[in-house]
Amino acid sequence: MSLRSDRWFKHPSKETRFQHLSAMRANGHVPESFIGxxxxxxxxxxxxxxxxxxxxxxxxxxxxxxxxxxxxxxxxxxxxxxxxxxxxxxxxxxxxxxxxxxxxxxxxxxxxxxxxxxxxxxxxxxxxxxxxxxxxxxxxxxxxxxxSGTFRGKKVNYGTDLWRLMDDYNAGLLSEEEWTELEKCISCxxxxxxxxxxxxxxxxxxxxxxxxxxxxxxxxxxxxxxxxxxxxxxxxxxxxxxxxxxxxxxxxxxxxxxxxxxxxxxxxxxxxxxxxxxxxxxxxxxxxxxxxxxxxxxxxxxxxxxxxxxxxxxxxxxxxxxxxxxxxxxxxxxxxxxxxxxxxxxxxxRGAASYRDDIISTLGEPFKTEVGIAVLSGNLAPSGAILKRAASSFIHGKHRGQAIVFDSYEDMHERIDSEELEVDETSVLVLRNCGPIGAGMPEWGALPIPKKLLKLGVRDMVRISDARMSGTSYGTNILHVSPEAQLGGPLAAIRSGDWIEVDLVRGTLHVELTDTEIRERMKAWSPVRLHRRGYMRLYADQVLQADEGCDLVHLRPDSEDEVPFIEPTIGRG
CATH class of the missing domain: 3.40.50.2300 (Response regulator)
Incomplete structure (x- = not known):
């Protein structure tokens, strides 16, 4: 059997072989135990x-x-x-x-x-x-x-239940004492x-x-x-x-x-x-x-x-x-x-057993039919955006609403719960400059429901961003808008009050602006965040957009025929 490790431990050079075997022996790995x-x-x-x-x-x-x-x-x-x-x-x-x-x-x-x-x-x-x-x-x-944890006699799961209970806390339905108790028991x-x-x-x-x-x-x-x-x-x-x-x-x-x-x-x-x-x-x-x-x-x-x-x-x-x-x-x-x-x-x-049809259903009688990933594109997302259908409770066809735009995560947190925010359940919350280059694409896409709406019982509304959301989150969150605002994508051009239309049937995400209006607005645009040093600067210089997986461009082969892995030259260290 030919082994890759033989290139180190059966190397034709006595010097090189000696170096590798001696280094292994120093950690207690004797050649008789591992060679071959x-x-x-x-x-x-x-x-x-x-x-x-x-x-x-x-x-x-x-x-x-x-x-x-x-x-x-x-x-x-x-x-x-x-x-x-x-x-x-x-x-x-x-x-x-x-x-x-x-x-x-x-x-x-x-x-x-x-x-x-x-x-x-x-x-x-x-x-x-x-x-x-x-x-x-x-x-x-x-x-x-x-x-799973247990909170006041009920099973709770870190992630999904946390986001639900956080909404209850922000709406004043959970006390500070209950919130502290939840922190102690939800993830044990x-x-x-x-x-x-x-x-x-x-x-x-x-x-x-x-x-x-x-x-x-x-x-x-x-x-x-x-x-x-x-x-x-x-x-x-x-x-x-x-x-x-x-x-x-x-x-x-x-x-x-x-x-x-x-x-x-x-x-x-x-x-x-x-x-x-x-x-x-x-x-x-x-x-x-x-x-x-x-x-x-x-x-x-x-x-x-x-x-x-x-x-x-x-x-x-x-x-x-x-x-x-x-x-x-x-x-x-x-x-x-x-x-x-x-x-x-x-x-x-084939024939794997299932014991509870209420948890694992059949193709003939599924839990839900309208699921999977909805892919949207249009003048707001030329390279695409996505929506998790199964997690959305608000829109299954078409929605039109006026944008409320937040230029950053900090801006969103400063204004989202203000009583002065002119928002209702038909509004479209927009968060930008949070994509791969802008902020490393954090899980900020599940924007919180404004407190004034939570108090009215609103638990879902349309939200759009160039960020991601936690896999444990839910809601009508349109994510991964590409190209991102920090790169000069159209998301950077919209303003609060613009009308946005989402059409899941046609697969479109559209802001009611002409191409000329978008170009004119972009003349005044400049990037918001700049990474000045360290790995994040290298990342920002090399990262692909969300629709291409956010990998670093130099790590991807051009095709299946290109061999991505190059073996090292074995010699003295």
Whole structure:
């Protein structure tokens, strides 16, 4: 068996070979233990600031055991992590930095296969991007979702219930005492959000893409099966090295089509649109924004989970989890696509059991029919914008309203709850200069409902931005407007009082201004934010727009035929 690591440890130069073997021995790795065996790099992403990924501190030991049992040799290493709760103003730019960390570590080190420990929103896509670019056998292991909390006798989920209760608090329906009590009880265990937010969505999509073992994406963090999944992942990656089963063989164009259909069926996060586009782009596969709408057409919502439904990830797991969903969705999929086992979707998921039809429905009797991603374009979004149909309660056809424009997140927070704000339920709230270049594209797109409307019982209205929203959020939020305002997109030209029309039937997003009026207004435009130093300056100089996945332009091959990964020259360090 020819191994990539042989280039380091069986190098023809005695000097080079000596250096590498001596360096391994210094850490207790004697040559007799690892030479000739698949060396598995285990990329650990836990930190004391990332509660989502914290279980990997323990799970990594079970991965190592699996690798050893299968005849491989495990080496643990750490990458940066991207805790969504803490990284400000946005964790999205650090997705790309983490992807580079994974890719460059694989490129530079004697690794034959990789296990990547993920969970939090950006760690999963970051690792998939790095794996796609390096293209050595790779698998992901998720930490699992946290348990739901309990607030005054009722189950509450970190994410969706938090946004709902925040509206109640702002409307004066929750006291300060109750708000403090909620903070203490809504998130009491480690793991990802217990709803179908970005974390859960990306784990499900990873399994569909063949990058996570079947049946492991939706196991709770506290369940004993997590340890089983870790050990099995360790065993399987050794087999994948021997089989030469690489990400490019798994993450094919057909696999991405399947993932887009699954995204609609589970009511997944809008962030997944950016992430799938970026992952595919690393493989030279282009996913036009319109493709998400085309492939979602006719795919109903099969999963009754927050934020599009009622239940939690624990309920989903007990009802059969992702296995059951893929089993029921098979007639709509390319069932010949490969799983991480090297077998087809048909072989793995056909006949998967589902135990609760109120949580996992059938194609014939779905939970909802009008779901998936709506793609909008027009003079306000020439390169497109998106709306999550399943999360919108306000508009299902056409809406026309006057804009209330906020030039920044700070401007929005300063004015949104003012009694002087001239707003009603038909108004269109617009937030700009929050796109990839402007602010790193934070999850600011789910603008809060103005307090004066909350008091009247309004819980949804049309909101438009060049930002993202949390996968746990809900509402009529039109997101990812491209090109962004900071780049001089038309969003920069509109003013409060302009009339905006949204037409979901025609797929248009239009401001009632002529092209000439927009050009005239833009003569006075100038960028609002400038990044002067550090990684954010590099990011702003290189980042693609939302419709292209917000990756860095120099990390994408021009086509599938271009080999993205270049092996290092091995010599003295």
């Amino acid at each position: 065996k698949p060396i598995i790099g285990i990329f650990n992403s836990w930190s004391d600031l990332n509660s989502c990924n914290a279980p990997h501190k323990e799970l990594v030991e079970f991965v190592k055991r699996g690798v050893l049992l299968a005849g491989g040799y495990p080496l643990e290493m750490h990458t940066i992590t991207a805790p969504a709760d803490f990284m400000k103003p946005s964790d999205l730019p650090y997705r790309n930095l983490m992807a580079m960390d994974v890719e460059e570590s694989i490129r530079a080190l004697p690794i034959d296969g990789a296990v990547m420990l993920c969970e939090c929103d950006k760690t999963t896509p970051a690792q998939l991007m790095g794996a796609a670019s390096s293209n050595i056998p790779s698998l992901q292991l998720a930490a699992g979702h946290r348990a 265990t480690q793991g990802g959000c217990p709803v179908m937010g970005t974390s859960s969505s990306m784990k499900c999509l990873s399994e569909m893409l063949g990058m996570m073992l079947p049946g492991t994406s939706t196991i709770p963090a506290a369940h004993a099966s997590r340890k089983w999944a870790a050990e099995e992942t360790g065993k399987r990656i050794v087999e994948m090295v021997k089989e030469g089963l690489t990400p490019s063989r798994l993450m094919t164009e057909a696999a991405f089509d399947n993932a887009i259909k699954l995204l609609a069926a589970i009511g997944g996060s809008t962030n997944a649109v950016i992430h799938l586009t970026a992952i595919a782009g690393r493989l030279g596969i282009r996913i036009p924004l319109k493709r998400y709408e085309e492939l979602s057409a006719g795919i109903p919502l099969l999963v009754n989970l927050q934020p599009s439904g009622e239940h939690s990830m624990d309920d989903f797991f007990e009802a059969g989890g992702l296995r059951a969903v893929i089993g029921r969705l098979l007639p709509q999929l390319d069932s010949t696509s490969l799983t991480a086992l090297g077998t087809t979707l048909e072989e793995v998921y």
